């Protein structure tokens with residue numbers, strides 16, 4: 001039987017191989033374990049195998065697992081769509097948010113971030129595939145949103161996140177990721193402290209790393225298929 005530890009180790013090897021293929025150092029890429037729909041004991045197994053960063057999409061589910069795993073120094077990332085009436089628990093219980101695409105959400109997160117906690121790390125989600133169904137700010141609106149978010153007090157703007165259109169064609173994957181990379185570079189040249197390019201999932205990890213990803217978000221590759 002393959003264990004979570006085996007799957008994690010394979011994922012790390014795949015990241016390292018992709019990094020080397022692109023003349024990058026594996027240390028430049030953080031693995032975010034996407035644990036949505038998976039029960040707390042599986043997260044614990046991943047933690048025991050050395051995993052520290054976990055990503056969740058559904059607030060209620062995430063809060064329950066956080067309670068169950070309260071003893072573990074996990075770094076929690078919120079990566080799902082954010083409704084404005086859900087910002088308070090996100091501001092209170094997460095270390096990172098990847099899926100901000102509106103000023104109103106960022107303002108609420110900043111206002112609601114407890115003073116006892118460090119600033120909330122934030123990535124702006126960008127939509128480069130022009131899919132109307134998808135969250136994310138359009139490329140030409142990124143800079144003005146970033147400027148406004150950068151001025152908010154209890155947040156640290158770290159970079160951009162993208163979920164490109166699903167494609168099994170590596171050329172198409174690369175083309176979309178390179179657009180995100182360009183936006184990341186523009187952000188970096190405008191503001192200090194920008195260091196996170198959150199892109200790449202189980203099916204397009206290699207193309208994402210080749211195009212400069214610094215954080216890959218893997219669910220299926222670590223925990224198996226979701227129902």
Ligand SMILES: *Cc1c(COP(=O)(O)O)cnc(C)c1O
Nearest residue numbers: 034079201202203217218219220
């Ligand atoms: C579910 C999800 C992932 C992980 O997807 P896999 O294909 O299972 O690796 C990554 N990022 C986001 C935003 C997700 O919602």
